[in-house]
Amino acid sequence: xxxxxxxxxxxxxxxxxxxxxxxxxxxxNEITALIGPSGCGKSTFLRAFNRMNDFIKNxxxxxxxxxxxxNIVDKDIDVVExxxxxxxxxxxxxxxxxxxxxxxIYGPKRxxxxxxxxxxxxxxxxxxxxxxxxxxxxDLNKSGFELSGGQQQxxxxxxxxxxxxxxxxxxxxxxxxxxxxxxxxxxLLVQLKEHYTIIIVTHSMHQAARISDKTAFFLNGEVxxxxxxxxxxxxxxxxxxxxxxxxxxx
Amino acid sequence: MKDYxxxxxxxxxxxxxxxxxxxxxxxxxxxxxxxxxxxILLYTIIRDSWGWFNWDFITSMPSRKAENAGIYSALLGSIxxxxxxxxxxxxxxxxxxxxxxxxSDKANHINRFIQLNIxxxxxxxxxxxxxxxxxxxxxxLAFQRSILSGALTLTLLILPVIIVSSQEAIKSVxxxxxxxxxxxxxxxxxxxxxVVLPFSIPGILTGSILGxxxxxxxxxxLILVGAAGYINFAPKSVFDAYTxxxxxxxxxxxxxxxxxxxxxxxxxxxxxxxxxTSNAIAIVIRNKYQNRID
Numbered sequence: 001x002x003x004x005x006x007x008x009x010x011x012x013x014x015x016x017x018x019x020x021x022x023x024x025x026x027x028x029n030e031i032t033a034l035i036g037p038s039g040c041g042k043s044t045f046l047r048a049f050n051r052m053n054d055f056i057k058n059x060x061x062x063x064x065x066x067x068x069x070x071n072i073v074d075k076d077i078d079v080v081e082x083x084x085x086x087x088x089x090x091x092x093x094x095x096x097x098x099x100x101x102x103x104x105i106y107g108p109k110r111x112x113x114x115x116x117x118x119x120x121x122x123x124x125x126x127x128x129x130x131x132x133x134x135x136x137x138x139d140l141n142k143s144g145f146e147l148s149g150g151q152q153q154x155x156x157x158x159x160x161x162x163x164x165x166x167x168x169x170x171x172x173x174x175x176x177x178x179x180x181x182x183x184x185x186x187x188l189l190v191q192l193k194e195h196y197t198i199i200i201v202t203h204s205m206h207q208a209a210r211i212s213d214k215t216a217f218f219l220n221g222e223v224x225x226x227x228x229x230x231x232x233x234x235x236x237x238x239x240x241x242x243x244x245x246x247x248x249x250x
Numbered sequence: 251m252k253d254y255x256x257x258x259x260x261x262x263x264x265x266x267x268x269x270x271x272x273x274x275x276x277x278x279x280x281x282x283x284x285x286x287x288x289x290i291l292l293y294t295i296i297r298d299s300w301g302w303f304n305w306d307f308i309t310s311m312p313s314r315k316a317e318n319a320g321i322y323s324a325l326l327g328s329i330x331x332x333x334x335x336x337x338x339x340x341x342x343x344x345x346x347x348x349x350x351x352x353x354s355d356k357a358n359h360i361n362r363f364i365q366l367n368i369x370x371x372x373x374x375x376x377x378x379x380x381x382x383x384x385x386x387x388x389x390x391l392a393f394q395r396s397i398l399s400g401a402l403t404l405t406l407l408i409l410p411v412i413i414v415s416s417q418e419a420i421k422s423v424x425x426x427x428x429x430x431x432x433x434x435x436x437x438x439x440x441x442x443x444x445v446v447l448p449f450s451i452p453g454i455l456t457g458s459i460l461g462x463x464x465x466x467x468x469x470x471x472l473i474l475v476g477a478a479g480y481i482n483f484a485p486k487s488v489f490d491a492y493t494x495x496x497x498x499x500x501x502x503x504x505x506x507x508x509x510x511x512x513x514x515x516x517x518x519x520x521x522x523x524x525x526x527t528s529n530a531i532a533i534v535i536r537n538k539y540q541n542r543i544d
Contacts, residue, residue, distance in 0.1 A: 050433060057357070084435035094426040097449055107434030110444055156430070163434050 003028040003167065003197045004049070007065035009073070009219075011044055013056070018044045022063070026167075026214075031189060031198040033208035033229065035245065036218030042201045045218070046169050049199065050086040051079050067167075068122045084111070087160030088169040092176050093152035095144030095159075095172035100127075100136050103144045103155055107163045122162050131188050144244065150181025158186065168192065170200040186211050205245055209233050217241045272356035283511035295522075307516050311482040312498065319513050321520060322523030324498035327397070328466065328524065330485050331494055333411055333435040334401035335408065335465050340458050347454075350413075351420040352442060373409035379407045380474030388475050395476025398488040403475050404468060408461035415457025433521070448539070455536040466525055469496035495521040 004026035012217055018041045026032050034042040041057035047053045048065060051072065062236040064071045071100060074083055084107070089132040095103050104123045105113070113119060123140065127133040136147070144155055160168060170189070189198060189211055202208050208215050209229060216226040217238075225232060225241045236242040265446030310320020354361040393399040423446050431441040447454075457493075472494060480501070481493045493501075495517060502514035 052429065055429075055432070080437055082433045082435075083433060088429075090426060090429060090433075092426055094424075094430045096427060096430060096445060105446065106431070107436070108438050110436060159430070159434065229373040230499065 001028070002026060003067070005064075005066040005110055007064045007066070009045075009048065009065060011053070011062065012040070012060045014058050018221050019048075022221075022223050024216060024223060024226060026197060026198050026199060029193055029195075030213040031193050031200060031211055032214045032216065033212035034199065034201045034216050034218060035203075035205060035208050035244075037249070038203075040218040041221040042216075042218045043171055046171055046199060046201045047088075048073070048186060049167065050083050050088050052088065053081065084163055085165050086169060087163055087165035087168045089153070089156050089160060089173050091172045093149055093156055095147070095152050095155050098144060099141045099143065100144055100147070101140040104158045104162050106159060111163075123158075126158040126162040129161050129192070131152045131184065131191075132158055132180065148181070150177050150184060153177060153181070153185060154188065156197060157185075157192075161192075165196065167197045167199070170198065170202075172201055172203055175203060182207075205233075205247075219244070254332050261537050265364055292522075295515050295518050298512055302512045303516040305518050307513075308520065317509070319473050319502075319510075321495070321498055321517050323484060324493050324495050324517070325520065325524070326484050327477070327481065327492035327520075328494040330397045330488070330492060331400045331404065331472075332462060332466055332528075334397065334488065335404040336458070336462050338401060338405040339408050339412055339461065339465075343409050343458070343461070344454055346409075346413045347416035347420055348442060348446075352438065352446065368410050368413050372414060376407055376468055376471045376473065377405060379403055380471030382406065383471060383475040393489070395478070395491055396489045397485055397492045400477055400492065400494070401474045401488070402474050403471050404465040407468065407471060408465050411461040411464065412457050415460065416450070416454045419453025419457065420446060422453065423449045452536045452540045455532055455539070459532040459536075462532075463529060464526060466528070468520070469494070469500050472497055473500075495524065 002025040004024075006022055006024040006026075009019055009022040015236060022041075022045060034046060036042050043052065045248065048061070049067075049072070053059055054059070061073055063073065065073050068085070070077055096106060099104070101119075101123055102109075104126050105119050109119065113122070119124065124137075132151060135151060136142070136155075144152065146157060153176075157168075157173075161241060163202065174185050177185065185208065192198060193213075200208075200212065212229045214226065215229045215232045217224045217232065217236075217240075219240060225236060225238045227237075232241065233245060236245060307320050308325065309322050310318065311323055312321070313319040321522050338533060350365060350368075351360065356362070380403060383399060383406065387399040387402045388391045388395060393402070427445050427449065428441055431445045436444060476491075477497050478491050485492050499514050499517040499521065502510045502517060
C-alpha cells in the first residue's frame, strides 16, 4: 500500500511550467531521494507535499497527490492539519529565536499541549530521536542560535518530530553543513525511516546513493526516471540519468 | 614585475594615512556638534531655572504670581494625554502594519494607495492635524476641549510614524523563520504571535518611542483642539479640560515678567526629564526583548 500517489501533477509559476505530468508513488518507511540539476523542479515538487508553495503568488497547479484518502492539491483541504502530519526540514537551519526547549515544543505547545511534564517528556523523546539529547540535555534553556550548524539542523528535525508527523520532507538538509555534521544527519535519516516516510531533495548524488531506497531524477520539470536507488546508480535506463549521475552535466 | 615591486615599496602611504586621520577628526567634530548644542541647552536651562526647580514647583498649581507658580496640572495633563495617545496609537499602528505586511495583497491597487497615503501623512505639518482634530473630535464627535480630543489628535499625528517603522520591523523578520512556523501547522495568526511579533518587537518599540516622544513635545495641534493655558485643578477623567507641559511653557515664555522666564526654564527642565525617563523605560523594555533574540 503506497503512502502517497502522485498523478499527472502540473505546476506553474505564472506562465512558466515548473512540473510536467509528474507521476510517482511514495512507499511507506522508505527514503525517496529527488535529484536533478538546479531549477529542475525537485524543490517545487517537495513543497507541494505540505503546500508550502501556497506562499508564492501567482502559481497554479493541477493533477492530484493522494495522501491519506484525500487529494492534498485541492484548495479546500485543511492545510494546517496537513502540515501537522507532513513535517519539513529546510535547507538552511532555521531555529526560532527561542530556547532549545521552546524550539522543540513550539508546535505542540501552540496546538494546546500545556502540561509541563508532558512537554518535558515530549522534548526529551524528540531530541533523543533527533540524536541531539546527549549534547544539549544540560542546557535546554540556552538559545537555539548558540548551537553549531549541524546541531541546529538536528534541532529543527526534533521540532518536526515533536509534532509526531507521518511524513518528513527534507529540502537539501545538509547543503550548509560540514562533512561530519552531514554524516550525523544521514545516519539519523536512516534511523528515522523506521517510523516515518521520508522524501529528500539533495544536490549530492553520493548522499542519494548512501541513504535512499528510491531515487527520482528530475530534469526540466519532468521525472526522467525513478526506481530502486541501486538500480538507478548502477544501471540507469535513460541516457540523461546516466550522464547526470556520472557528473557529465548538472 | 621588478619595477612594479619597486614602485610598491617606494609608494608613499603618508597622504592616505593623513586623509584617513583627517576624516576621523571631521566626523568626530560633526558628532560632537550635536552633543555640544545639547550641552549648551542644558546648561542655560539649568542656570535659568536655578532655585526655581524644586518640589514646590512640581506640586503647585500655576499662578499669576511667579513665586507661587507650579506645573502640577500641566504635568498631570501631559501624563494623561500621552498615556492615552500611546494606548490608542500603538495597538492601532501595529495592527495596521501587521495587516499591510502580512495579510494585504501588495499588488492590489487599493492597498498600494493606502500605503502611499500613510507614507505621505508622516510629512504633514502638525497644525493641520490640529485643525482636523478640531473639526472631527471637538465639534463633530462633541468631545469638546477635553483630554480625549487632544489624545485622539496626537494619535492621528503619530500613527504614520508608528505604522511605517512597525512595517519595517515586520518586514525584517526572516522568511525562513516564518516557514519554520508554518511547517509545523501554524496558522497565520499563530505565526504572527509566535514568530513575527517576538522578532519584530524591538523595532516596533523603537518606532513607538519616536512617535510618542514627538507627541510629548507637541504644542501647536493641542492649542487648536483647545488645551487651556491656565488650569488650576488636576484632571479626573478624559473629558476634563487640561493643559500640557509644552503649552504651559509656551504660556509662561510669552509673559513679560522676568521671573516667568525662570519658571519656563524650570518647566523645560521637567519636560526634558519627563521625556528622557519615558524613553529610558521604553529602551529598557526594548533591550529586554532584543537580548532574547540575540
